[in-house]
Every structure is written in C-alpha cells, then in structure tokens.
Amino acid sequence: MSDLCQLSPKCQAHEQPRLPGSESPVIQGGLTVFLGVSRWTLTLQEELPSWHVSRNWGSTDFPCVMRSVQRFLQESHRAMVCPQHNRLLRGDSSRQAGLHARLCGLALEPAHSPRGPAGAGQQNCNSQKATRVPRRRRITWAPSGARDPDGRHVTAARVTRTNTAAAPAAGPLRRDMANVSKKVSWSGRDLDDDEAAPLLRRAPGLGVPAGEAAPLLNGAGPTAARASPHSAFFRIGQLSSVELDDELLDPDMDPPHPFPREIPHNEKLLSLKYESLDYDNSENQLFLEEERRINHTAFRTVEIKRWVICAMVGILTGLVACFIDIVVEKLAGLKYRLVKDNIDRFTEHGGLSFSLLLWAALNAAFVLLGSTIVAFIEPVAAGSGIPQIKCFLNGVKIPHVVRLKTLVIKVSGVILSVVGGLAVGKEGPMIHSGSVIAAGISQGRSTSLKRDFKIFEYFRRDTEKRDFVSAGAAAGVSAAFGAPVGGVLFSLEEGASFWNQFLTWRIFFASMISTFTLNFVLSIYHGNAWDLSSPGLINFGRFDTETMVYVIHEIPIFIAMGVVGGILGAVFNALNYWLTMFRIRYVHRPCLQVVEATLVAAVTATAAFVLIYSSRDCQPLRGSSVSYPLQLFCADGEYNSMAVAFFNTPEKSVVSLFHDPPGSYNPMTLGLFTLVYFFLACWTYGLTVSAGVFIPSLLIGAAWGRLFGISLSYITGAAVWADPGKYALMGAAAQLGGIVRMTLSLTVIMMEATSSVTYGFPIMLVLMTAKIVGDVFIEGLYDMHIQLQSVPFLHWEAPVTSHSLTAREVMSTPVTCLRRREKVGVIVDVLSSTASNHNGFPVVEDADGTQPARLQGLILRSQLIVLLKHKVFVERSSMGLLRRRLRLKDFRDAYPRFPPIQSIHVSQDERECTMDLSEFMNPSPYTVPQEASLPRVFKLFRALGLRHLVVVDNCNQVVGLVTRKDLARALPHSLAADPATARRWGWPGQCVAHMDALCSQCSLPQSHPWGPTPSLLFLIL
Incomplete structure (x- = not known):
C-alpha cells in the first residue's frame, strides 16, 4: 500500500449525506481515501465533531486501512483539516511538519470543503451514487468536550460499541480490543485476561439490557447513536490507547483472510503491553510511620543486607557464567571433533557432501531446540536482553523480563545457540542473566516457584529492585569480559536512571565478586587452582606493548578506522531494521520463528563449509592458536586458515585474529570472511534465540581491521608499527562501537579484557569517531530495537526544539479523580472501566458541588486493589469487623503481581460502603502548572523516576495528568516542529x-x- 501514499491537490464535491433523523448535513470537510477499488471517506462532522471512516463491505481491505486510520486518530486527537492548504493540522502551525504523512499506507485526497468548487469531481459523485452499499461500518472518534446530536456530553476516554441493528441478533464481538492487539513484542504474547480489563464494552442500545452497559464516569449518560439499521458504531476516546493491529471483525461477518501485522513507521506508537514502574516512593502515613520506627541499628541492618545481596548477586552470576562456559566448551568440542573426523575421512575417499549434511544437521538440531524453548516457553528470553534491561532501568515494566523461568531459558538458549554455530556470542546474555538473579535475590522470594523465604521484605518495591538490577547488569558484564570497572561504567552509561555514590560502591562490589568467582572456579576447572588465570568468559590475551607500539602519525589512521566502523555499523543497523520489520510483519508465529532460526543455522553451516572448501589459503600448522585444524586439500603439516575463523567458537576466532603472527591469513580470506560473516550476523540478530551481538561485532571488526593492517604493511614496506594484530583490535572496537554506540564503558572493557592500558587512547579515539559517524545515519542497535517494540523509553534530555510545547498540550485529560472518602462502588467502577486506564488517580477534597475540588493527594491502582482485597471500609472499621490495621507489609506481600480487579468480589451491600483514602494516598505528589514547558516537565519526570505527574491550574485544581506515554508520544512531534x-x-x-x-x-x-x-x-x- 505504500506506493499509493500521496497527497493530491484535487478537490471533489460530494452530496452531503445525512444521518437518520438529522435535519442538517453532517459532512463539512474531510479526506477521501482511495485504495484499489475501495473507496473510503474520512470526514469531520459539524454537530458531532468526530472523525468518521465508512466503507462498502465489498472489499477485503478494511482491516489494513482501519489500522492506519485508527493510529492516526489516536495520535492526532486535536487534529483538523485545513481546506485552504489541504493538509492536516494539530494545534498551532508550528507542528505541521510531518503530520500529513500520518496516514501511512493510504492514498489521501481532499474531499468536499465548504470553500471547494461546486462542480468539481462530478463524475466521481455519479459513480458513488451508482455504487451499491449493502452494509456499512463507521468508526467514530470523539474529542474531549464533544456533544452528540442530542446535546449530551460525550465523555472522553470512553470505549463503547453500540449496535443499532436488530438487537438480539447482534452477538458480542469475537474478541475484545485487548486481544486484538497482537503486535510482536519481547514477551511475544497478548495481554493476559487477568492483567488488563476488557478494552471494549457494549453500551446500551436497542435490544441491549441496561445492566450490560459499562459504567460511565463523571455522571455522563449513555450516548445515543443514530445510524442505519445495517451499521455498527464505535467511539474511541482521547485517552484510549487501543491499537488496532489486527482485524476489526463484525459480529456477523467472517474474516476473508488473515492480514499481516502492521508495525509503526512515520509515527510514534506505544504498545499496551508495557506499563511504567514507579521509582518514586509513595510517602503516605504508613510509609512515614515505618520510616520513623527505624532507628540507627535497624538502618545499619538494612545497609548490611544490601551489601549481602550484592555479594550473593556477584557469586551466583559468576557461577552461572562458569556453567555456560564449561557446557559450551564441552558440547562445541564434541561437535567440532565429530565434524573434523568426518571431513578428514571423506577428504581422502570423496563424498564431502555427507560432511556438509552432518555439520548442517548438528547445527540445525542445536538451534532448533534452543529456538523452540524460547519461542514456546519464554519469548522474552530471545536476544541478548540488553534492550529489555535498559527499558527496565529506564522505568518501563517489561512482562516476564526478570523471572526465574526467563533465566533458565536464557541460559539454556544461549548454550544451544552458540554450540549451534550461529554468529552469536554468549557474553551479551550474561547481562540479562545477572539482572534476573539480582531481581530475584533482592525480593527474597520466587513468584514462579511460589516460594516466599520471608527475607529481604523491605526491598520489595520498584526503587530497591532497580538498584539491585543495576548491580546485576554490572556483574554480568564483569563475568563476561573480566572487567569489573567496565561493568560499573556499562550500568551507568547504558541503563541506570538513578545514581549516587553509595550505589556506585555496591555495584562495584558486586562486579568484583562476580569476576573473582568466575576466575576462581574456571582456574580450578582448568587445573590451575591458585593461578586465577581466567578472569572472564573471554580473554583476549596480552598484547606485546614493547613491539606493538603506536606513533603520532597513526592517529589519522585510527580516526579513519573509526569512520569505517561507524559507516559499517550504520549499514548493519539499517539492514537489521529492514529485517526486523519483515519479521514483525510476516514471521510473527512461534512455529515460523523456529523454522527461520533453523534455516539460518543450516545456511550458516553451508556458507562456512563452502568457503572453507573453496579456500586455498594453507598455512603452516601452529597448534597453539588452532583448536580444530582442518587440512582438507592442504599439504601435510598445513591447515586451512579459513577454517580457523569459521570452524571454531567466535571467541577463539577473535583471539586468533588478534594474536596470530603476520602472514597467518591471506587478504582474500579475510575479505570473504568479513563479507559473509557480516550478513550472517545481521541476519542472526533478532532471531528467536538467546544470543548476543558483542562477539560477532568484534569478530567482524577484527577481520577487516587485520585486513586493513595487512594492506598498510604492504604500503609501508612492512614497517614495525604496522602490525596486523594491533589494527585488528582497533577494527574490533570500531565495529562494535558503530553498532551499539557505547563509548566510555566499552573503552574500559576493551582495556581490561586485553590487560593493556597502552591502547587506551586509540580505543577512545576509534569509539568516539564511530559513534559520531554512526549517529548521523541511524540510532544504535539497542535503541533501534527499543523503538521498534514501541516502548515508551525516555532519554536523558528532552529535544532542544520542544520549548514551544507546554504541559497542557501533552497531558492526558480529562482525569478521573477520587474523593478522600469515596464509595466502594465508585472505586470498583473506576478500576473496572477502560476509561480510567491510568494506574494513578488524583485525590481531591470533598467539594459541595459549587466549586471545583482541589488536589489533596495521589493514590495508585495497586493500592486501591489491596484495600479492596482486605475490605478496608469505614463501616467495617467502625463496627469492629476489621481483624487488624492494614500495614505496609500487606502491600509488599502483593508486590509485584497485584491481583486484577476482576478477581476481587464486592457485594452489592459493600458497594454502598465508604473507603477513607487519607491514610493510604500520597499527600504530596509532584505537580506542575499547565503552562510549564515540556523540557521542564520532562526533566522533572525523568530525573525523579516518576510514573504520574499531576498538572494543576493556579487554584491547585487538577486539569490533567502526565505519564510516561504522554511524554513519549509528544517528543516526536516536538522534533518535527521546526x-x-x-x-x-x-x-x-x-x-x-x-x-x-x-x-x-x-x-x-x-x-x-x-x-x-x-x-x-x-x-x-
């Protein structure tokens, strides 16, 4: 459909239709959409300011078009059509740029305008009259403050469906809107029934009992819909975040065929699967009373527990890394020895095709198993896990990201994918593994195993878990590369949203313990119990700094290598972007994901075998650097150098490229290997397997870096300073920096992994250049995948062009507020209603109705659910029916999986009871005036780790609520403002x-x- 996306300056005049019972025309201006033989109309009503999309049932394009139209309506709730300029406007004229492309995939033409020529498009009008319209569907979006044709207020953030056909025949929708959202995400699943309220409820209509209607907020009555007897009417409110990523099905109509899933481009979409974490403590009366009871001794006990947890995180992370390394070494050695013996045998007697089949079958078998457990058991364990941990530390709740089952699948999956010969590494997943270990230990219980060890209960909140996850991520980096300082800097540079001096000490302590544990255990395994010779999963070896020196005239060469690394990294990310979009569109089923991963494993083995077979680069045998030498057609005492790069684990191949003496590789061998492995690594990243991109990036960069060094030595006449190993190191740093865009932490990691400070400055220079060049074209790989998954990720600073926006323009409104003493029935209705889709509700004073109520505090949805579960009602308390006073421990016991509102039974008599929220609400929530600029709002929200920011007027009356998704939606528009x-x-x-x-x-x-x-x-x- 993208080839149809164009704006036409033509105007058409159509006969203005009328709704049944309406005495005035309803269509005053809009856009007409032509898609193939189907005709769509996006119109603006005068009496009921709403967007309408209507179509004939004769076409099968409806679901695809409706997804794009719905996204546009969600993001442009203040949009209008300007007849003079034939373009879409939103708010003021400073944000017009780019909005005309919001209806991606559609062909748009300006329809009738009050100022349009009367005779234009008469031919199209006649053809429209002759078209048979057996059935029609209309999608309506109503802005805040709109009124229906009867003059009744239309509540914003209201999702209803009114069926005006013969009532009893119209059954419920085949799926609610929560299950319609099927965009591929890290969790790979839709919203669970117990995690989200239904997003589509029937409203009272003809033949629908009044008791089945969802309650309306703010006292608004049901909306009367006027439509033809063969139509359906939907109303999508302003606060609704419904994403129509699948078919909108009519109750009486079967879908003609499944449609590929749409993914966002040219617009900012946020997935319903991701909620925000609350990194701000709710300082209610219960919290303050507990803090006041903590004396100096209790405070020291809490601090000691923090250090104990960090030590346990380091030990367990190191042990997990040891387990991964030992199992990979055993399985990979068994596989490569079996294939090597088979190749050696068939080289003499012929029939190497059987060796190829054996190699491909072994790789496919390992990857098939690894992909199956990830795709069908825990999809969030796919990939390296670094983007997910970055989002978690940023304040986004990723489903299942820090569960025990995720850790088990992650460890098993990375072993199988590395042994399966994919272009992956086992170092990246260690960051995710360490984070899961930290999150589990700090809570003192396992929700997966349903075991509560009754320890560390004080740390059961988002703020404490965030700090320990930061320590776990640092411990994972330390175990992977033997770089404790690099782990601390990685946690600071890539993930942490909050930092202080005490947290730095604890994170460094966890990293140190992790490195020592790994070093000690692997030294015992290798028979050197007291040497501590294995600091990390990968050891790049020591460079001879006496012979491998660099001189001043090499600095421009290092800068040039950084430029090459930045460009190649941008190409890698762009190709992976294209491939990821293709996967989201077409490879979204688990079975297809498993098939793709198995296919990639077989193709990788085939490509490696073909290159090894066709290579004639024979080198003298050097047993120290070649683990599994393949002779093939080489003479006795020689080996095939192409096999060193392919017929080995990626970590050993990197070490070989770093330290093998000059002349070990032919330039043609390095060139072919770089080209083939580049595309294999790009194809592999994003598969449904547990794998990382660190080692493949280093291997690609080391290959072309060594090739660069060989070429330089030819030019300079084999000068002493033109050592290929040194340029292999610089190329590895440039390639990795160009892909992931890390600078500070990656510099220290490379220095610690190579045990050399001599190359610190060249590595810094190369990484900075690669990042600057790469950022000109495209984002880093991790940030790119975060955006592709529609995660509301907030960067450190707001865009410099966002000062023209204010809090009033980005906030969500209207806001559902509660009173200090509120009826239980009202609270249950608010929590059950899809209109109140926020997780925090401002509490206002009890007003007499003559004046608007002022803000008194803020209470969370999770707190209300716990109160309802324990039935903390005023009447029960006065009658002495409460067994005990609610404590803060009751809220921590329910954390983090609070029960859904549907699981709490409230009788009709209890609905008439009253709940006093004064003791449980946060009496001092953060607020901003509605005139505050967006950068100021962003800085306050981001720096404090807020989940809700209340917008008030000069009289401290609530006018709106700013959440993470509001800011994430607003930032792209501010970038396009100028x-x-x-x-x-x-x-x-x-x-x-x-x-x-x-x-x-x-x-x-x-x-x-x-x-x-x-x-x-x-x-x-």
Missing part, C-alpha cells in the same frame, strides 16, 4: 521510525516501509 532545523538524514540519536517524517524535503520517497535503508544506500552509492 522543519528548518531537521537534517536531511534525521537527528543524531533519533528513532529511525520517525526519520522519514522529518525528511519531507528529501528527493527520496517520504513514506517507504524500510526506514532509513534507501537513504543510507543512496549516500553510500
């Missing part, structure tokens, strides 16, 4: 999903489905 400042290739560090919207002046198509890839290839070519 087209003059938008670069041709996008903003450095900006999400690739929005780059096309900013490139409105490019000669390339504005709407293409493959993100920045055409732009990048256009620049390179």
Whole structure:
C-alpha cells in the first residue's frame, strides 16, 4: 500500500449525506481515501465533531486501512483539516511538519470543503451514487468536550460499541480490543485476561439490557447513536490507547483472510503491553510511620543486607557464567571433533557432501531446540536482553523480563545457540542473566516457584529492585569480559536512571565478586587452582606493548578506522531494521520463528563449509592458536586458515585474529570472511534465540581491521608499527562501537579484557569517531530495537526544539479523580472501566458541588486493589469487623503481581460502603502548572523516576495528568516542529521510525516501509 501514499491537490464535491433523523448535513470537510477499488471517506462532522471512516463491505481491505486510520486518530486527537492548504493540522502551525504523512499506507485526497468548487469531481459523485452499499461500518472518534446530536456530553476516554441493528441478533464481538492487539513484542504474547480489563464494552442500545452497559464516569449518560439499521458504531476516546493491529471483525461477518501485522513507521506508537514502574516512593502515613520506627541499628541492618545481596548477586552470576562456559566448551568440542573426523575421512575417499549434511544437521538440531524453548516457553528470553534491561532501568515494566523461568531459558538458549554455530556470542546474555538473579535475590522470594523465604521484605518495591538490577547488569558484564570497572561504567552509561555514590560502591562490589568467582572456579576447572588465570568468559590475551607500539602519525589512521566502523555499523543497523520489520510483519508465529532460526543455522553451516572448501589459503600448522585444524586439500603439516575463523567458537576466532603472527591469513580470506560473516550476523540478530551481538561485532571488526593492517604493511614496506594484530583490535572496537554506540564503558572493557592500558587512547579515539559517524545515519542497535517494540523509553534530555510545547498540550485529560472518602462502588467502577486506564488517580477534597475540588493527594491502582482485597471500609472499621490495621507489609506481600480487579468480589451491600483514602494516598505528589514547558516537565519526570505527574491550574485544581506515554508520544512531534532545523538524514540519536517524517524535503520517497535503508544506500552509492 505504500506506493499509493500521496497527497493530491484535487478537490471533489460530494452530496452531503445525512444521518437518520438529522435535519442538517453532517459532512463539512474531510479526506477521501482511495485504495484499489475501495473507496473510503474520512470526514469531520459539524454537530458531532468526530472523525468518521465508512466503507462498502465489498472489499477485503478494511482491516489494513482501519489500522492506519485508527493510529492516526489516536495520535492526532486535536487534529483538523485545513481546506485552504489541504493538509492536516494539530494545534498551532508550528507542528505541521510531518503530520500529513500520518496516514501511512493510504492514498489521501481532499474531499468536499465548504470553500471547494461546486462542480468539481462530478463524475466521481455519479459513480458513488451508482455504487451499491449493502452494509456499512463507521468508526467514530470523539474529542474531549464533544456533544452528540442530542446535546449530551460525550465523555472522553470512553470505549463503547453500540449496535443499532436488530438487537438480539447482534452477538458480542469475537474478541475484545485487548486481544486484538497482537503486535510482536519481547514477551511475544497478548495481554493476559487477568492483567488488563476488557478494552471494549457494549453500551446500551436497542435490544441491549441496561445492566450490560459499562459504567460511565463523571455522571455522563449513555450516548445515543443514530445510524442505519445495517451499521455498527464505535467511539474511541482521547485517552484510549487501543491499537488496532489486527482485524476489526463484525459480529456477523467472517474474516476473508488473515492480514499481516502492521508495525509503526512515520509515527510514534506505544504498545499496551508495557506499563511504567514507579521509582518514586509513595510517602503516605504508613510509609512515614515505618520510616520513623527505624532507628540507627535497624538502618545499619538494612545497609548490611544490601551489601549481602550484592555479594550473593556477584557469586551466583559468576557461577552461572562458569556453567555456560564449561557446557559450551564441552558440547562445541564434541561437535567440532565429530565434524573434523568426518571431513578428514571423506577428504581422502570423496563424498564431502555427507560432511556438509552432518555439520548442517548438528547445527540445525542445536538451534532448533534452543529456538523452540524460547519461542514456546519464554519469548522474552530471545536476544541478548540488553534492550529489555535498559527499558527496565529506564522505568518501563517489561512482562516476564526478570523471572526465574526467563533465566533458565536464557541460559539454556544461549548454550544451544552458540554450540549451534550461529554468529552469536554468549557474553551479551550474561547481562540479562545477572539482572534476573539480582531481581530475584533482592525480593527474597520466587513468584514462579511460589516460594516466599520471608527475607529481604523491605526491598520489595520498584526503587530497591532497580538498584539491585543495576548491580546485576554490572556483574554480568564483569563475568563476561573480566572487567569489573567496565561493568560499573556499562550500568551507568547504558541503563541506570538513578545514581549516587553509595550505589556506585555496591555495584562495584558486586562486579568484583562476580569476576573473582568466575576466575576462581574456571582456574580450578582448568587445573590451575591458585593461578586465577581466567578472569572472564573471554580473554583476549596480552598484547606485546614493547613491539606493538603506536606513533603520532597513526592517529589519522585510527580516526579513519573509526569512520569505517561507524559507516559499517550504520549499514548493519539499517539492514537489521529492514529485517526486523519483515519479521514483525510476516514471521510473527512461534512455529515460523523456529523454522527461520533453523534455516539460518543450516545456511550458516553451508556458507562456512563452502568457503572453507573453496579456500586455498594453507598455512603452516601452529597448534597453539588452532583448536580444530582442518587440512582438507592442504599439504601435510598445513591447515586451512579459513577454517580457523569459521570452524571454531567466535571467541577463539577473535583471539586468533588478534594474536596470530603476520602472514597467518591471506587478504582474500579475510575479505570473504568479513563479507559473509557480516550478513550472517545481521541476519542472526533478532532471531528467536538467546544470543548476543558483542562477539560477532568484534569478530567482524577484527577481520577487516587485520585486513586493513595487512594492506598498510604492504604500503609501508612492512614497517614495525604496522602490525596486523594491533589494527585488528582497533577494527574490533570500531565495529562494535558503530553498532551499539557505547563509548566510555566499552573503552574500559576493551582495556581490561586485553590487560593493556597502552591502547587506551586509540580505543577512545576509534569509539568516539564511530559513534559520531554512526549517529548521523541511524540510532544504535539497542535503541533501534527499543523503538521498534514501541516502548515508551525516555532519554536523558528532552529535544532542544520542544520549548514551544507546554504541559497542557501533552497531558492526558480529562482525569478521573477520587474523593478522600469515596464509595466502594465508585472505586470498583473506576478500576473496572477502560476509561480510567491510568494506574494513578488524583485525590481531591470533598467539594459541595459549587466549586471545583482541589488536589489533596495521589493514590495508585495497586493500592486501591489491596484495600479492596482486605475490605478496608469505614463501616467495617467502625463496627469492629476489621481483624487488624492494614500495614505496609500487606502491600509488599502483593508486590509485584497485584491481583486484577476482576478477581476481587464486592457485594452489592459493600458497594454502598465508604473507603477513607487519607491514610493510604500520597499527600504530596509532584505537580506542575499547565503552562510549564515540556523540557521542564520532562526533566522533572525523568530525573525523579516518576510514573504520574499531576498538572494543576493556579487554584491547585487538577486539569490533567502526565505519564510516561504522554511524554513519549509528544517528543516526536516536538522534533518535527521546526522543519528548518531537521537534517536531511534525521537527528543524531533519533528513532529511525520517525526519520522519514522529518525528511519531507528529501528527493527520496517520504513514506517507504524500510526506514532509513534507501537513504543510507543512496549516500553510500
């Protein structure tokens, strides 16, 4: 559909239809959509300001078009059509840029305008009259403050469905809107029934009993819908975050065929699967009373427990790393010895095709098993886990990300994927594993095993868990590379949203313990109990700093290598972006994901075998650096150098490229290996397997870096300083920095892993250059995948062009507020209603109705659920029916899986009771005036780790609520506010999903489905 996306200046005049019972025309302006033979109309009503989309039932394009239209309506709740300029507007004119492309995948033409010529488009009008319309569907979006044709208020954030057909025949929808959202995510699953309220409820209509209607908030009555007897009417409110990523099915109509899933580009979509974590303590009366009871001794006990937990995290992370390393070494050695013996035997007698089949079958078998357990048991264990941990530390709740089952699948999956010969590494998943270990130990219980050890109960809150997860991530890096300082810097640079001096000490302590544990256990395993010779999962070996020196005239060479690494990293990320979009569209079923992973394993083995077979690069046998030498057609005492790179684990291949003497590799061998392994690694990243990208990136960079060094030695006449191993190290750093865009932490990791401080400055120079060059084209790999998964991730600072926006323009409104003493029935209705989709509710004073109520505090949904579960009602307390006074421990026991509101039974008599929220609400929530600028709101929200920020007026009356998703939705619009400042290739560090919207002046198509890839290839070519 992308080739149809264009704006036409033509106008058409259509006969203005009327709704049944309406005396005035309803269509005053809008957009007409033509898609193939189908005709769509997006109109604006005068009496009921709503967007309408209507179509004939004769086409099968409805679900695809409706997804795009619905996304546009969600993101443009203050949009309007400007007849003079034939473009979409939102708010003021400073944010027009890029909004005309919001209806991606549709062909848009301005429809009738009050100022349009009367005779235009008469032919189309006649054809429209002749079209038979057997059935119609209408989608309506009503902005805040709208009124229906009868003059009744239409409540915003209201999701209803009114069926005006013969009532009894219209059954319920085949699926509610919560189950309609099926976008592929890290969790790989839809919302559970017990985790989200139904997002679509029937409203009273003809033939529908009044008792089945969902309660309306703020006293608003049901909306009367006027439509033809053969139509359905939907109302999507402003606060609704429903994502129509699948078919909207009519009750009486079967879907013609399944449609591929849509993914966002040119717009900012946020998935319903992700909620925010609350890194701000709710200082209610219970919290303050507990803090006052803690004396100096109790405080020291809490601090000691923190250090004990960090030590346990380091020990267990080191032991897990040892287990992974030992099992991989055993299984990989068994596989490669079996294949080597088979190749040696068939080389003499012929029939190497059987060796190829054996190699491919073994790889496919391991990967098949590893992909199956990930795809069908715990999809969140796929990949390295670094993007998920970054989101968790940023304040986003990723489902199942720190569960015990995730750890088991992650460890098993990474072993099978590495042994399966994929272009992956086992170091990246160690960061995720350490984070899961830290999250589990700090809570003193396992929700997966349903075991509560009754320890560390004080740390059962998001704030404490965040700090321990930071320590676990650092311990994972330390165990992977033997770099405790690098682990601390990685946690600071890539993940932590909060940092202080005491946290730094504890994280460093956990990293130190992790490195020591791994070193000690592996030294015992290798027979050197007291040598401590294995500091990490990978040991790059020591470089001879006396012979491998660098001189001043090499600095421009290092900068040039950084430029090459940045460009290659950008190409890698762009190709992976294209591939990920293809996977989300078409490879979204677990069975297809397993098939793809198995296919990649077989292709990897086939490509490696073909390159080894066709290579004639024979080198003298050096047993110290070659673990499994393949002779093939080489003479006795020689081995095939291509097999060193392919027929080995990636870690050993990197060490070989770093330290093998000059002449060990032919330039043609390195060139072919770099090209093939580059595309294999790009294809592999994103598969449904547990794997990392660190080692493949280092291996690619080491290969082309060594090739660069060999070429340089030819040019300079084999100068002493032109050592291939040194340039292999610089190329590895440049390639990894160009892909993941890490600078500070990666510098220290490389220095600690190589046990050399001599190359500190060159590594810094290469990494900085690679990051600067790569950011010109596209974001880093981790940030790119975070954006592709529609996660509301907040960066450190708001865009510099966002000062024109205020809190009033980004907040959600209207806000559902509760009184200090509220009826239980009202609270149950608020929690059950899809309109109140926030997890925090402002508490206002009891007003007499003559004046608006003022803000008194804020209470969370989780707190209300615990209160309802324990039935903390005023009447029960006065009658002495409460067994005991509620304590803060009751809330911690329910953390983090609070029961859904549907599981709490409240009788009709209890609904009339009253609940006093004064003791449980936060009496001092953070607030901002509605005139506050977006950067100020963003800084307050981001720095304090808030989940809700209340917007008030001058009289301290609640006017709106700012959440993480509100800020994440607003930031792309602020970037596109000033087209003059938008670069041709996008903003450095900006999400690739929005780059096309900013490139409105490019000669390339504005709407293409493959993100920045055409732009990048256009620049390179």
